[in-house]
Every structure is written in C-alpha cells, then in structure tokens.
Amino acid sequence: MSQQAVSARKRQMFSWGLALALSAGLSLASAQRESTLVIGGDFSDLITLDPGASYEFSGSLVAGNLYDTLVIYEGNDLKTLKPRLASSWTVTPTASGSRITFKLRDAKFSTGRTVTAADVIYSLTRVIALKTPSSFLLTDVANITAKSLSAPDAKTVVMDIPKTANPNIVLALLTFNVAGVIDSTEAKAHEKAGDFGTAWLKDHSAGSGPFMLNRWDRSAQVALDVNPNAFRKSPNIKRVILRYMAESAAQQSSLNSGEIDVAWNYTPDAFKAAQSNPKLRALKAETFSLSYLGMNSAKGSPFEDARVREAVRYAIDQDGMIDSLLQGLGRKTQTIVPIGLAGSDPKIYYPYNIARAKELLKAAGKANGFSVDFLVSTGSCSGGVPCQDLAAKVQSDLAKIGIKANIKQMVNSELYTTYRAQKATLIQADWSPDYPDADGNGTPLSDYAAKSLAWRNSWNNAAAGKLAQTAAIESNAAKRLAQYGQLTALLAKDGPFAILYQPYKPIVTQTGIQGFNRNANGDVQFEKISKK
C-alpha cells in the first residue's frame, strides 16, 4: 500500500471514528433529553426542601417527590386515603380520644437505610420541636405532642390523639409534606446546634420518595434524580428539572422552542392561545383556592347589615368575571367549602340580579349606596389574572347598585397586615385550605374564636362557630356532611364573604408529555410521567 493510500485510509478511519463518537454523543444527549422532564415556572416561593419546614406550593411539589408520607391521596381522588409508607392502619376509640396504629411496608431511603418506625417518630417530633410554619397542623389541628407517638416495634407506629381532634382530619393532614418521613440517621449526622438537621435538609434530601435531590441552584433550577432504592419506581423519567421562569412570556418562548416540557404559570390570555395550538396540551388543573371579597361586618361598617352583604353577592357578575377576565380559568361557586371537598354545596344562592340587590340596599337604608375603600393586592390573583383587573370588574359591578368602591392597591405584606388588624372594610383576597378537608375552610371562615378570616371581617356568629367546631370533630361521615350543609347555607345567607370564583391552575405541556397530573392539592407525581 502506498504512503498516500495509508494516509487516505487513516483520514477515513478518523472521519468514521469522529462520526461515530459524535453520533454516540448525540444519541446519549437525545436519550438524556427523553428521560429528563423540564418544568418552567415561577418557583420563587421555594425557601427550603426540608419536608417538615416547607409550607409553600413549590416546596410541597418537590418534597412530595423526595419524601413519602404514611398515607396519601392518589391522583385527583382527594377523598379516599391510600397507603404509602403505611401498608395498613386502624383507628380505634380510646378513653381519651382515639388511637391510630400504622403498619409500615418494606421501604428504603435513598441513602440505602431501611425505613423504620423510629424514623417516622423522629420526623414528626422534630417538626413539633422546631415550631416550623406548618407545625401547627400537628400541634393545633391534630393536637399531638411528642408523647402521643410511640413505636412498639420497628414496623409499627402508634399515634394517640385526644377527643378534641378528628382522626379523619389527622389522617388527611398526614398526607401533607409536613409528615414526610426522613432518614433520621442521616439527619442526625448533619445536626447543628440542635437544629434536627434542618439547615442541611434545606438543600439536601434523605427520603424514600421516587426522586432525590441532585442540586438546587437558587433562583436558577432544582434538579432531581431518580432514587434507585424507591418503591415508587419512575420507569421513564430519570431526572426532573424545575427551571425558574417567573414570566409567562419566558415560559411561552421556552415551551414553543422546545426548551421546556411543561409551563407552570400561563396567563389566561396565553392559556387561551395555547388551547388552540395543536403542538401543545393545555390543562386546567383543579384547585381548592377561593377568590373572594371580605366585607367587614363590624358595628358602624357599611356591611354591618346582612342585607348589604347579600346585595353585594347579588351584584357580582361571576359569569362575566370567569368568561371574560379569567378566560374560563375559574368555576362558579358561592359557598365557603370549595368544589371537590366533601361538604361543598354546588347551589347558586345568588343569581346575578341588580334589581334584587338594589331592593336589599334600600331595605337596609342605603338606597343611595355608599362609598368604601376597597383593598386590593398589587400582584397577580388566583387564576393568573392581575388583581387590579379583577378589582376593576368588581368596582364596575358594585357601581351598578350605587356602591362606590375606591380601589387601594397594596403589596401583599401591607394588605394582609391591614386585614389581620380588622381594618379592611372591603378586601379582595384568596384563601386555600391547609389540608384537603372541609374543616380547612370551615373553621377559619366561620369560627370567630379561631381568629382567622371570620375574625378579620369582624363577623361573630355563635351558631356558625358552634357548627364549625362540631363538624370539625364529627367522625360520622353522613352527620358531618349534614353539618357542613347547614354551615355553608348559613354563611351563604349571612356570612361576610362574597365568593368570586374557584380558580383553575393553567398548565401547558408539550403533546409528547403523558401522565402529567396536578391535583387540587398541588401535588404532581413525577414518577407517573413519560415523555415521547
């Protein structure tokens, strides 16, 4: 073979080698992209990934995939408890209340250690000791202390709860990430000054969920990798990236270019456009939020008379608000328990009726209407609509019956400080229950003694307070439903709220994304998603 032929052969071999290496690299990159789910959204509320301390939507979204709870609601069925780390559980009455006994399944943490009853007890007691923002769910709602918990053996957890707590509500709130089980050995190894490892768990993970934390680059992205030890296997998605994108415009641009698979925060207008785009799938995810007007019923307030509050409810054009402003991203409801929770009431008590509203105002001695300050957030309201747009619609509706609402925009911190001090005469606000149970709204919105929304609106109705307290601890499902029926009807007639709508959360995905579901609690099970 001549020297030239040898050189040509070498060049050819090199070219083949280069092509092979490049194609191998490209197919590796392609495989990586196919098994990586990228979600673009506003995750600026993410403060910590410690399941016991996180109390924000983004934190719960991530923690729900890093950690397991004893029991869980699967998918959109938020009424039927399913086993998770507990393979079974029993509720038995005791002299002081009730006892819930959990039997644990075989499970391992991402660290390789076995999940034991001691881990469960450590996880719950550390939350109580740390007084985290969500600890009140265990201490004030479940009424448990460290002494309420015991572990007869490595696979059994016993929880004693007093009569003041309803075991069904306790089980419901144990589905929340506050009860996520962490590897106690790992947490203890990283404890600093008695912090139960919370500083370390802020940006590390030690759970048994289907994913584990790879890294969290603050305000940039969170990367989760599949947990090889998990019993909830993720067959398709091996990595999930939550990419910070605060702006809907950035999300649209990145979704259209294929850079992200899921957009988490579309505006109603952008969502409407996505609905007619064949390359995208637009999902209206349910929520338990309620957007409402709060009317302060204190003595001397224009809303002191229940007929004025009713007049406002008749004057609000909910259909116009949902169709035009929210582009369909809301549901019409008028009672305090959101649609989807046992105890909600679909009845429309107040069909839009200006004439009836005026009659009620006249009967209350305010035929000429009145002027009132209307406190509104400067930000975005639920459903993705700017609060000022929503306020303008309310203002226009109220003007038709002679009520002059003077819009005063405030940042949330100032708005809620004013509201908490009972100084908001008329306010536009949102509320989401802390746990998926009618009591999550029943107590705060009805019971003045709870010092929550009823109190902030100076609405003190003894019957409503008593009903809320009774329904909260009622264990008979049928009786409980009847009690919430009474409570919601009472609030609809006399209460200090005018419900505006129950929003949907707009989510847009590429059409190749299968199995993506966000339930009304805000949970997404990443392991059930596949990407084509």
Add this chain to the structure above:
Amino acid sequence: MLTYILRRLALMVLVLWGVTLGAFLISHALPSDPAAAAMGNNAREEQLADFRERNGLNKPLATQYVIYMGQLLRGDMGTSLRTQSGIVSDLRAFFPATLELTLVAVVFALLIGLPLGVIAALWQGRPPDLLARTFALLGGATPVYWLAILALTLFHERLGWLPGPGRLDVYSLPPPTHTGLVLIDSLLAHDTAVFWDGLRHLILPALVLGAYSAALLTRMTRSALLEVLSQDYIRTARSKGLTPSRVLGKHAVRNAALPVLTVLGSLFGSLLTGAVLTETIFSWPGIGGYATTSAISLDFPAVMGVTLIAGLAYSVVNLLVDLAYGFFDPRISFS
C-alpha cells in the same frame, strides 16, 4: 494620591454607615408586619408572635439597630426573615450573576456607543449621524421590558439563534463555584463547553440591558466630541498639518472622555442595581429579583444587605471614575 484614596475610603465608610441608618429607618417605617409577610396569609396569631420573638422583632427599634450594627462589624449581615439563610450567603449566591451580566452589558454598551458617537460627531448632519441619532433615540425610548420580550421571541423562539432564559442550558452542569461568575469559573474548571454556553446565554440579556446605556453613551460621546472639535486648539492642530486621525486620537477623544467617563460610572452603578426587569424576563438568578422579593416580603435584613452592597458598588465605581479623571486629564491632581 495614596492619601487621597485613604481619605475617600474613610468617607466611603461614613457613607455606608449613613446608608445602613437610612435603609433601616425607612424599612421599619412601613406600616406592615414582617412576621405576617414571612409566615403567610394562613398563619395563626401564635405563630406570628413566635416568629417575632425568634427574630428579635419585638425589641425596640434602637436595640434592633445596635444589634444589627454589632453583627455587621463582625462581618455578619444577619439572617433573612424569608429564606432563613444568612444574608452573606444569599448575596454570594445572587450578586455574581448580576455583576457578570452588568459587566458584559457595559462592554456591549461601550463597543456600540463609543464608535457610534464618534461616527456621528465626525459626520455631523450627514446620514451616519442621522442613523446614530435614530439609534440613540430608539435605545433611550424603548422600554427594557418590551425589548426583552421582543429579543427572546425573535432570536430564541423564532430564529433559534440564541438560547432562552437562564444562565446556562438546562442540561449543562454549572461549574464548581469559585467566583460565582460562570465565564470565569468554567475557565478555571477548563470546561470550554460550559464557557461557550454561558457566553451565549449572556448575549441577549446583556444586549437588552446595555441598549439604553449604549444609546446614552452615543449621545454623550457625540455631544462631547462635537464640543471639543469646535475648540481653538483642534483648529490649531489641524492647521499644523496633523492628520485627521491624529487630531481625533491624540487631542479630541481624550478631552471628550471626561463627561463620557462620568456617565459611564453612574451607568454601571444603575445597571448593577436596576437590572431587575431584564433579570425577570430572562430568568436571571441575580440580585435584582432577590431585592424585589425581599422588599415585597418586608425582609428587612435582606433589603439592608442589598442596599449596602449597592452603596458599596456605587462608592467603589465613583472612586475609580475619579481616579481615572487623572489619567485622562493630567491637570487634575489628587491633593
């Protein structure tokens, strides 16, 4: 000169102390409750009381300030009420991203603004001047928000020439952090792929952020140069037979540099602290977003930290600009 620098540094300490006092008083004068802001709408009254107690918000204002200053002197800027992280670690995480973006934006502004200004002055009243002035007008009048969305839609989404939001591609692993500047850290890690990825991600946001500055520099350079070009000594230089390039390079540009330098100094400071819109649209994890979120959520220690860093940046840039005056104009002495 050393005495001058030391005197300025001493003055800087006084200015920064004033900044801390002003920021502290203003942020505590707001009629809002930081505990309610940090704990959220659903939080119970007992939780708020516990939060106030834990974070020392119940103490008298003067005591809180003394505690803060004591911590500050030990190099501790306190803990964020919102994130419960140390402010120093927060600033270390967010400031380098903004610094990198601002530096590149200033480089773009200089590369565009200075030549355009010179061209406009040399061809005054002719088509190149008209084009430069049109650019200056548009660059100054176009809202950053609109320009950012336009750039993203056109160059990323439609044409696919440049990457979308963020500092790096979704699939790029950030280099180990040394300086926090992706370009520097990737070079230190000998990772050229990440370096190019970081550089490509910088182009759009830096161009958008630098557009206004480029427009302003164009106008400033043009007007400063026109004024210098009409001076007697320029006429003398020309009559001595110096070439136009020598007249421009040796006599005109150097004398026109002082006002441009002044503007550049204040532009750098304002870009460093005013990049919030660009950062928001381009999902840039910088100090702008951190400052906004902290201010909205009444996170006083974080607001104080950002204000202090901004004050420091302004002071340092001003000092450097003042020192640079001496280089351009030897008549200026630092006595």
